[in-house]
């Protein structure tokens with residue numbers, strides 16, 4: 001059978017990795033797909049740039065529309081990122097009846113509802129395995145492998161750059177900016193690294209995971225998003241002393257009232273599996289009612305790990321070419337007419353335990369005052385550690401762990417603690433997650 005002809009938009013880190021994997025594993029991939037997969041044309045902004053791949057035999061252009069419009073191109077692979085141009089190109093490919101494979105989490109998180117609707121109407125697939133957790137086949141696992149389960153929650157380390165920074169801060173005491181610069185050099189970080197360190201990239205991915213886990217529309221705007229940029233080295237140290245590690249987590253949890261959708265740093269017990277996922281590695285735990293907790297671990301960024309997911313999607317697309325569109329796996333795992341309208345809960349309704357750090361006057365009765373304020377708000381304290389102030393210093397650092405409480409109650413309690421005359425400055429708070437089976 002003739003090879004399937006692919007047009008590639010973008011020849012950067014992931015584009016280059018995809019060309020390399022397709023070339024190196026050509027035979028193996030053809031044995032799986034039933035046909036060879038051949039990149040016939042590719043677009044890149046700068047044709048003179050040094051590449052990580054050999055582009056011999058691939059027609060190169062600076063015009064991505066030329067690739068989408070090329071009648072010889074049967075499947076379009078979008079790897080340019082961003083939401084504007086990428087959306088235009090993907091929608092154009094879909095309108096032309098071409099299948100699309102994309103690694104673009106921002107595109108799917110923001111515009112996936114519309115894109116999937118258009119793809120459904122056109123009878124084509126828009127595949128997006130590479131958009132979440134790099135090479136880990138988490139979309140396939142949730143959408144197909146766990147299809148018999150009612151998913152209860154999922155929690156993951158889904159931004160490699162943040163995980164790399166937190167790991168290096170803890171294990172090597174390195175400075176935030178220094179580690180971020182290294183992540184950029186290694187090609188892990190987003191074009192705009194604030195997407196990594198402010199949690200936006202993780203929120204894109206979590207939005208996608210929640211949609212396919214619970215059968216709800218993509219709702220990026222409803223996700224609570226907090227990054228690691230304000231994590232201080234002393235919190236990394238205190239967490240360690242208390243038997244925890246700080247990880248940046250994306251958490252989606254089904255509750256009777258709706259769905260929690262939140263991305264933020266969290267203290268995780270040091271013995272938990274997720275606490276031991278280090279460097280640029282990603283891991284996603286998914287708890288289903290039938291299977292219990294499951295764990296998916298692997299490289300969440302980088303040229304070939306991400307290409308692994310892109311190529312897997314290409315193989316799926318080729319295998320499904322002869323399938324009736326109604327019988328393909330639905331984009332969001334659930335049939336389009338069976339998507340639920342369960343609300344996404346505001347973060348004020350989340351329930352978690354907390355780590356609190358504050359600077360307090362080193363005087364009798366101060367701890368009792370703080371405990372009274374917390375007690376009045378219904379917050380029970382699990383542990384308190386007072387850091388010995390330097391000789392002659394008036395103020396001491398107080399670190400506390402609380403039991404689980406509604407976030408709104410914690411907001412009110414923190415405001416009341418900060419209003420005490422014995423407290424200097426603001427209270428640092430980091431959520432604590434004890435994930436069952438994690």
Ligand code: HSE
Pocket residue numbers: 131133134158159160161162188189190196201300301302
């Ligand atoms: N910037 C992302 C990360 C790349 O660090 O995880 C993969 O999506």
